[in-house]
Amino acid sequence: VYTARDAAGNVGRCEFDLFVAPNHCALPEYKNDDHGWMNLTSPLDGVGSAYAAWVSCDDPHFPLPGPQFYTCDVLGQWHRSVMAPAITLPVCGITDDPLQTVRLTK
Secondary structure (H helix, E strand, O other), X not given: OEEEEOOOOOEEEEOOOOOOOOOOOOOOOOOOEXXXXXXXXXXXXOOOEEEEEEEEEOOOOOOXXXXXXXXXXXXXXXXXXXXXXXXXXXXXXXXXXXOOOOOOOO
């Protein structure tokens, strides 16, 4: 806490919290399989991120709607809004076209 006073009797006060966190990004685990893979870049210069990760899938219907990529900031945090040490990346899958049989009857 800092307090300042001037000759006119004005008072100003400044208060802040300091959080110390490791600046290491735990790399996301992803099982590359026949249907998709994880991409990881490191480091990202000039954008305030240490890593970016995203999933690429063989099937154009995957991954399901969500973030197009995930970043880890310089404090080592994935998902700033969720204080979690690691992230869960989306998974890939396979879609099959539906089979349709049409029978005409009178």
